[in-house]
């Protein structure tokens with residue numbers, strides 16, 4: 001069963017080796033298991049629903065608790081401590097587009113606001129009800145998850161927008177195709193959520209981001225149904241798909257989405273390579289993407305992330321042996337690991353691997369142990385988020401943030417974000433362990449993905465204050481470097497204060513006008529993407 005206050009299936013665990021536990025103590029200090037609230041206690045706090053009865057709307061307290069928060073660190077703090085504050089007044093699980101339209105009419109009639117809900121995996125507060133006088137209806141799309149139409153010749157597939165990653169892949173694989181969209185939240189996140197947050201999968205280098213894969217669809221809005229036709233390309237004015245992508249439920253509910261699929265690859269390989277330092281690795285990956293070598297993934301860890309990954313993995317003897325061999329090649333304490341993926345036909349895989357390795361070699365990158373590390377990575381790629389459960393139970397909070405900048409700004413932006421986070425809890429006399437990788441590479445730049453770990457305080461409000469202080473410091477560093485406030489997680493409520501710095505006054509006014517056109521009463525997911533009214 002899905003955990004209500006953590007990540008994933010409650011039968012899946014992520015035990016850490018003893019040595020890893022010692023590392024955590026070394027990095028930020030030892031900690032202890034927090035006192036979590038239990039579901040029964042939380043259910044008892046849920047206020048009466050303010051929604052009048054409707055056949056599709058469930059107002060049971062436990063269902064409302066399970067839709068109250070997503071997966072951000074503040075969400076975890078709220079769920080684990082029981083200090084949740086706001087709950088939706090009801091949850092509906094429609095099974096057709098007509099039911100979605102009916103629910104929007106009902107919400108309008110009773111003066112409710114609506115939160116479209118996919119898998120609830122948002123890490124920036126996208127699906128949290130706002131406090132206030134207005135009743136809140138959450139519309140969970142999970143029952144609209146079927147392959148509705150399939151055009152084999154054009155490789156176009158239309159799904160209900162509530163299809164999860166496994167739903168999408170299983171139904172496409174039956175036809176010998178794949179979408180190739182693998183965010184780390186793949187297990188639970190949905191097609192509708194991906195489109196509405198502009199998500200990026202781990203193999204975006206090969207398959208493209210969701211905006212490349214989303215061909216069109218239907219959006220049920222308070223002003224009517226908005227159809228986006230799946231043209232292969234069009235010069236008929238601005239591309240309106242771009243308004244739907246990243247609209248975070250503010251314009252309406254995506255009921256179905258047509259995606260561009262790809263034949264299943266004949267071959268796929270993942271390789272691990274080690275560079276003597278980050279500068280060499282960064283130059284190599286930039287040259288690889290600029291040479292347009294058709295890889296499906298590139299992910300370069302800093303020295304600190306490499307050390308952290310190896311330490312948490314255990315396998316001491318294997319890693320000790322690896323380090324000895326690497327040091328013979330001059331790859332020592334500053335070593336940085338690069339994971340790269342090659343996907344496609346056999347000849348393409350061979351050509352791309354050789355071309356990438358040739359560039360890697362000129363920058364002193366060493367491939368060791370064949371595909372052994374790459375195979376480990378692919379095996380565990382959707383298991384890693386379970387580490388969040390283990391760390392919390394040991395008394396540690398872990399969070400991630402990300403941006404994207406052009407190549408010439410990578411070093412300074414990365415250094416500024418880490419410098420904002422590392423001493424960020426000095427006022428509490430606490431340490432923060434910070435590590436970073438570059439992923440989602442483009443010829444013009446890359447995304448910078450930062451993970452930070454710190455100890456939970458005894459008081460959950462103090463843990464939240466620590467997080468707020470760190471998040472503000474890092475977001476300020478991103479904005480100061482003119483980075484985007486999000487490369488893939490979206491805006492939600494946590495990044496909304498920083499969006500005007502990126503879009504500008506006119507840009508915010510335009511977004512505001514678009515939202516008003518589709519949603520004149522402001523009933524769709526208020527407080528997300530935009531805070532307040534930007535009309536001029």
Ligand SMILES: Cc1cc2nc3c(=O)[nH]c(=O)nc-3n(C[C@H](O)[C@H](O)[C@H](O)COP(=O)(O)OP(=O)(O)OC[C@H]3O[C@@H](n4cnc5c(N)ncnc54)[C@H](O)[C@@H]3O)c2cc1C
Pocket residue numbers: 007070071115116117118119120121122123126127141161162182183184185188189190191192193194195196197198199200201202248249250252253254255385488489490525528
């Ligand atoms: C462990 C973990 C790993 C992650 N890894 C990645 C990653 O690798 N790449 C990445 O991009 N993100 C990642 N994320 C973030 C998150 O999974 C993505 O933002 C994802 O796209 C959200 O999808 P969802 O279905 O869970 O949407 P939800 O969280 O339910 O909703 C997100 C937003 O989309 C809106 N929405 C959802 N469905 C619809 C719909 N049908 N119509 C209209 N609006 C809708 C909601 O209103 C909300 O504003 C990760 C999150 C976690 C917890």
